């Protein structure tokens with residue numbers, strides 16, 4: 001039976017203020033809508049950016065969180081892909097099937113991704129903006145049914161939640177955005193949760209040289225654990241020169257910027273071999289720019305491109321990553337640095353800023 005309910009979640013009312021746990025109202029699921037009970041939610045950098053006003057001030061108040069695993073609790077009219085009791089990972093890309101990209105067979109670029117139509121509302125009557133159309137730092141949330149991707153029962157909710165954003169983004173960037181091939185060389189600039197997922201993706205794709213680049217020695221150690229064959233610390237040496245040295249003087253076939261800063265991007269652009277691909281994953285500050293010699297860029301060839309959500313298709317890729325995890329091919333246990341409560345979400349942002357965690361995961 002579909003019914004309205006009061007849930008609890010971390011809500012950010014204004015920029016640069018701590019998120020606070022509040023009660024909010026979830027309407028009864030309408031057509032194609034689903035209410036889920038959140039099991040676990042990763043704390044991703046995008047939540048921090050939204051909270052800090054990076055996406056503008058128009059959308060406050062935010063219901064934080066967008067990386068979650070959940071149980072389907074109540075379904076609206078016309079929902080056929082999931083049923084009550086299903087174990088799901090929530091996706092912030094749910095291709096519409098009708099936009100100009102979906103129509104030409106490129107649903108991973110969907111420009112009208114599906115979200116719940118109805119609004120969730122604060123206890124004092126204001127429309128909430130769930131981050132990336134989901135909102136997972138909460139007991140329950142309302143989503144479009146196509147945002148629910150069913151996975152096999154019995155897999156741990158903490159690890160599965162990470163597939164919903166960071167892990168998928170990193171692995172997809174390696175497999176799909178760069179299309180890493182067996183025997184290739186790769187450099188990953190920024191070895192946090194997403195960068196380490198790129199490293200895992202490159203390893204799964206059969207790359208033979210995987211270079212982790214970070215200014216934090218602790219992160220370089222973690223990177224080795226995920227499959228980096230070499231590490232470079234730009235604080236200690238010229239990163240581009242060292243990457244070329246490791247790759248026989250040539251540079252890498254594919255490079256990844258997973259930090260969101262311009263020094264990291266410069267390293268990623270110039271550490272490539274001829275015709276190499278540079279993939280931007282990190283979201284930079286709106287005010288940041290880089291300059292480069294167009295002729296030098298032309299001479300190097302290849303491409304510079306962005307990767308949104310690792311060019312993934314959640315219906316295809318979430319069950320695949322869950323299977324790889326259960327087969328021991330994807331070390332998601334090592335990404336879960338800390339399991340915390342909803343009350344500890346705010347502190348998790350600080351731990352992230354201090355670089356102490358790959359991922360804190362809220363367990364509901």
Ligand SMILES: [Zn+2]
Nearest residue numbers: 096099102110
């Ligand atoms: Zn579409």
Ligand SMILES: [Zn+2]
Nearest residue numbers: 044046165166
């Ligand atoms: Zn995210």
